[in-house]
Amino acid sequence: MDGSSVNCDQAIAELFEMGFRFSRIIEAINAVGPSVDDAVEYIFNDSRNDEMAESHSSDDLPEKGNGKRGLSSSNPSRPMKQLKLVDLSKTKSDVKANSEEEDIGQDWELRVKNLMQKHFGFSALKSFQKEVLAAFIAHQDCLVLAATGSGKSLCFQIPALLTGKVVVVISPLISLMHDQCMKLAKHGVSSCYLGSGQKDPTVEGKAMSGMYGIIYICPETLVRLIKPLQGLATKRGIALFAIDEVHCISKWGHDFRPEYSRLSILRENFRTKKLKCLKYDIPLMALTATATIQVREDIRKSLHMSGETRTVLTSFFRPNLRFSVKNSKTRNLSSYNKDFRELINVYTRKNTSDVRQDLIPPELMYPSDNFYSSSDDSSPELVDVSDDIEDDPLCGSSNRVSFQTAKSVLKERKLSVEFLEDECDLLKDVDDLDVSCAEFSGQLPVKANDDFDFSVQPYPPERPNKTTELFDEPLGPGPTIIYVPTRNETIAISDFLRNSGVRAAAYNAKLRKSYLRQVHKEFHENTLEVVVATIAFGMGIDKSNVRRIIHYGWPQSLEAYHQEAGRAGRDGKLADCVLYADFSRVPTLLPSQRSEEHTKQATRMLSDCFRYGMNASRCRAKTLVQYFGEKFSYENCHMCDVCINGPPELQDVKDEVKNFMEAMAVEYMNDYWVRRESRYLKKPSLKLLVFRIRRKVQNNAATDLLWWQGLARLLEDKGLIREGAEMPHVQISCPEPTRLGLEFLQSKGEEPFYVYPEADMLLSMERSKLYSSFSGRGEGWADSSSAGWGEEWGDSSFRSEPFKEMLSRRYPWVNPFVNPFKSPRTYPGRSISIRAKPEPQTVRERLNSKLSKKK
Numbered sequence: 067m068d069g070s071s072v073n074c075d076q077a078i079a080e081l082f083e084m085g086f087r088f089s090r091i092i093e094a095i096n097a098v099g100p101s102v103d104d105a106v107e108y109i110f111n112d113s114r115n116d117e118m119a120e121s122h123s124s125d126d127l128p129e130k131g132n133g134k135r136g137l138s139s140s141n142p143s144r145p146m147k148q149l150k151l152v153d154l155s156k157t158k159s160d161v162k163a164n165s166e167e168e169d170i171g172q173d174w175e176l177r178v179k180n181l182m183q184k185h186f187g188f189s190a191l192k193s194f195q196k197e198v199l200a201a202f203i204a205h206q207d208c209l210v211l212a213a214t215g216s217g218k219s220l221c222f223q224i225p226a227l228l229t230g231k232v233v234v235v236i237s238p239l240i241s242l243m244h245d246q247c248m249k250l251a252k253h254g255v256s257s258c259y260l261g262s263g264q265k266d267p268t269v270e271g272k273a274m275s276g277m278y279g280i281i282y283i284c285p286e287t288l289v290r291l292i293k294p295l296q297g298l299a300t301k302r303g304i305a306l307f308a309i310d311e312v313h314c315i316s317k318w319g320h321d322f323r324p325e326y327s328r329l330s331i332l333r334e335n336f337r338t339k340k341l342k343c344l345k346y347d348i349p350l351m352a353l354t355a356t357a358t359i360q361v362r363e364d365i366r367k368s369l370h371m372s373g374e375t376r377t378v379l380t381s382f383f384r385p386n387l388r389f390s391v392k393n394s395k396t397r398n399l400s401s402y403n404k405d406f407r408e409l410i411n412v413y414t415r416k417n418t419s420d421v422r423q424d425l426i427p428p429e430l431m432y433p434s435d436n437f438y439s440s441s442d443d444s445s446p447e448l449v450d451v452s453d454d455i456e457d458d459p460l461c462g463s464s465n466r467v468s469f470q471t472a473k474s475v476l477k478e479r480k481l482s483v484e485f486l487e488d489e490c491d492l493l494k495d496v497d498d499l500d501v502s503c504a505e506f507s508g509q510l511p512v513k514a515n516d517d518f519d520f521s522v523q524p525y526p527p528e529r530p531n532k533t534t535e536l537f538d539e540p541l542g543p544g545p546t547i548i549y550v551p552t553r554n555e556t557i558a559i560s561d562f563l564r565n566s567g568v569r570a571a572a573y574n575a576k577l578r579k580s581y582l583r584q585v586h587k588e589f590h591e592n593t594l595e596v597v598v599a600t601i602a603f604g605m606g607i608d609k610s611n612v613r614r615i616i617h618y619g620w621p622q623s624l625e626a627y628h629q630e631a632g633r634a635g636r637d638g639k640l641a642d643c644v645l646y647a648d649f650s651r652v653p654t655l656l657p658s659q660r661s662e663e664h665t666k667q668a669t670r671m672l673s674d675c676f677r678y679g680m681n682a683s684r685c686r687a688k689t690l691v692q693y694f695g696e697k698f699s700y701e702n703c704h705m706c707d708v709c710i711n712g713p714p715e716l717q718d719v720k721d722e723v724k725n726f727m728e729a730m731a732v733e734y735m736n737d738y739w740v741r742r743e744s745r746y747l748k749k750p751s752l753k754l755l756v757f758r759i760r761r762k763v764q765n766n767a768a769t770d771l772l773w774w775q776g777l778a779r780l781l782e783d784k785g786l787i788r789e790g791a792e793m794p795h796v797q798i799s800c801p802e803p804t805r806l807g808l809e810f811l812q813s814k815g816e817e818p819f820y821v822y823p824e825a826d827m828l829l830s831m832e833r834s835k836l837y838s839s840f841s842g843r844g845e846g847w848a849d850s851s852s853a854g855w856g857e858e859w860g861d862s863s864f865r866s867e868p869f870k871e872m873l874s875r876r877y878p879w880v881n882p883f884v885n886p887f888k889s890p891r892t893y894p895g896r897s898i899s900i901r902a903k904p905e906p907q908t909v910r911e912r913l914n915s916k917l918s919k920k921k
């Protein structure tokens with residue numbers, strides 16, 4: 067590029083004012099770069115253009131009528147061109163001049179290759195990208211389900227270069243738009259973003275007049291700009307609407323954005339019916355890396371995607387990511403010291419000279435007012451780690467300003483969970499960064515089917531031949547992102563790391579926009595080594611050399627986890643994804659305004675995530691991939707902690723299971739009678755069961771609640787118990803027997819019951835003090851009785867005739883001769899139906915005796 071070059075937009079504007087057509091201008095700029103003189107010379111001297119124009123006649127226009135681009139009658143194998151809106155009002159010569167776009171259908175692969183090489187420096191399209199572009203060329207809607215970092219963005223960026231028309235990209239996060247515009251500028255592609263965060267009032271007008279090839283837009287702004295967009299479609303032409311991170315449209319997904327649900331407006335306003343003069347619909351391209359099968363269906367319906375939508379699926383498996391899960395309190399300074407020591411060593415080996423580095427002035431960090439909003443005194447408070455930090459010798463004075471600011475705010479404002487929770491960190495609108503669009507529009511130097519078939523085979527992951535080779539690779543000192551659940555942790559941990567000599571910064575949606583912008587920039591420029599962030603720094607962030615993603619605390623879903631972990635190793639090299647979580651605490655949902663239905667769904671997702679962490683015997687990558695409905699094509703990943711360390715030893719927990727089931731049956735049945743009389747009594751809780759087991763059975767007296775929690779999860783998975791309380795649950799709290807469980811009770815229970823212990827069971831077994839709070843009551847330890855549980859039920863045992871009779875009266879469908887372990891079955895969804903009423907007198911008697919015992 068010569069010295070006289072100007073930025074792309076200026077060049078386009080000037081050339082446009084000179085009277086050149088857009089398509090011609092774009093081609094020229096693509097060929098010679100953003101230099102007005104060179105572009106003019108290119109256009110005037112390129113005689114090939116005229117020949118091409120002459121070689122087509124207006125007969126090439128597609129037939130009117132079906133509204134979709136179909137196949138040309140003269141060449142059935144060749145997809146007919148997507149007719150530009152403007153074509154319809156053109157003169158014959160205009161149509162001729164447009165004719166180079168006719169060639170898209172013929173040699174588009176070659177053209178794409180050239181464009182890709184020129185702008186992005188890539189030698190070839192990935193196979194899934196090729197299929198997506200083929201769908202675009204054939205004017206089909208397309209749903210792209212491809213792994214994080216696989217290159218989905220290119221699928222909607224290329225159409226802008228290929229057609230010279232505008233591509234409108236709907237995106238949920240300003241940080242994501244920011245990231246992509248910055249990259250496109252580097253590659254000489256003009257782009258802008260629109261939304262309430264756009265401070266330059268002229269950008270919107272320029273965008274609507276067609277000055278930018280790619281317009282990133284948030285859903286609210288899109289709704290407001292429907293009319294101008296229709297104008298844009300008739301002026302320059304809109305090639306495509308791309309909906310990035312489209313899982314946000316589904317309330318079954320992990321990141322539901324209500325404003326995304328209004329995107330059906332695209333289909334309603336850009337189709338033949340509405341724009342009568344036009345002959346085609348503008349195709350939709352919906353892209354995501356984290357959609358379960360249910361979410362995919364929801365996407366299709368919500369967007370009103372066509373019946374001919376092509377689904378392009380790649381494997382969700384990322385073969386270079388090394389997953390692991392570790393136990394940590396994740397709450398205080400001693401946890402930080404333990405868990406981040408290795409990380410600190412990695413970076414401080416490099417940064418020997420300058421221990422403390424305030425890269426970003428602390429005053430940039432906090433908004434001038436209301437860093438955190440005040441909260442209701444009654445709200446629960448998070449642990450305030452600031453006290454711990456102050457006491458720590460690692461915290462010196464140089465960082466006092468930001469730390470003090472944080473501390474005083476943390477102290478004074480009484481941070482409530484409600485305010486700090488992550489859901490608040492979803493960037494609901496684009497008013498999160500105040501980056502002017504002009505920055506991204508080319509100022510930087512140019513460097514260079516079936517009807518919705520969900521069973522489509524994914525493209526296999528490009529897995530290295532020998533994973534062990536990859537595994538042996540040293541993990542370089544590249545950047546790290548630490549994801550934490552709350553905003554105050556972003557500050558506490560980044561302060562801790564900075565004070566330990568690591569170049570770290572906090573990132574959460576409530577920090578000052580100028581600060582966030584700088585964090586973003588410095589992270590991309592490798593000036594920052596670690597960003598400690600909430601989910602605000604998640605979706606779509608594309609930095610190739612991120613080597614570590616650390617989750618410090620339970621994520622809210624596996625989708626979110628997979629999405630965030632996907633920021634790692636986008637260069638294909640080995641990267642670590644470590645989840646630190648407190649195994650001794652069941653995670654809870656971060657508070658948010660949710661409907662009842664949404665709460666249930668969110669709880670289920672959290673439960674799946676909890677189970678992923680607690681499972682110590684199953685390949686992590688396999689679990690993740692199968693969660694998204696994909697059949698894992700390998701036995702395991704050979705790289706995760708489970709694959710490396712092997713599963714824990716199998717244990718025969720026959721006696722414990724028997725005790726548990728029998729204690730539960732006794733409690734459940736005793737309680738049943740009482741509950742019938744008093745609606746206020748609750749169902750027996752897991753704690754109560756454990757208490758009873760520990761009191762009754764000497765061998766089990768030393769196992770703590772944690773161990774039984776793990777066992778309850780395993781029994782629930784095997785279909786023997788289910789949650790009795792009518793509420794969604796992460797960890798079963800009021801177990802009750804299922805039909806299979808009752809059958810188990812009826813069996814002799816002599817067969818071994820092998821399980822791989824869960825992570826909480828292992829933790830419990832490691833503890834030197836093997837008891838929980840129950841021991842504090844002074845009950846149980848001295849009681850070595852291990853008499854049959856049946857004694858609790860009158861004088862009978864579980865296999866005694868009276869007990870069987872009682873069971874068969876209450877559960878007539880239970881076949882006492884079935885041994886569930888010979889033909890294992892599960893009935894997780896079934897409810898226990900109580901058909902036979904007990905004798906009224908018996909109920910009264912039992913109630914009286916129970917109540918008198920309680921007194």
Ligand SMILES: Nc1ncnc2c1ncn2[C@@H]1O[C@H](COP(=O)(O)OP(=O)(O)OP(=O)(O)O)[C@@H](O)[C@H]1O
Binds near residue numbers: 215218
């Ligand atoms: N054909 C290709 N050849 C080589 N590299 C590519 C190709 N296509 C894309 N890439 C690179 O892959 C990286 C990831 O691309 P991109 O950000 O589009 O991923 P993504 O699929 O959108 O991921 P996410 O789901 O995390 O948003 C980019 O840095 C891009 O340069």
Ligand SMILES: [Mg+2]
Binds near residue numbers: 218219310606
């Ligand atoms: Mg992306």
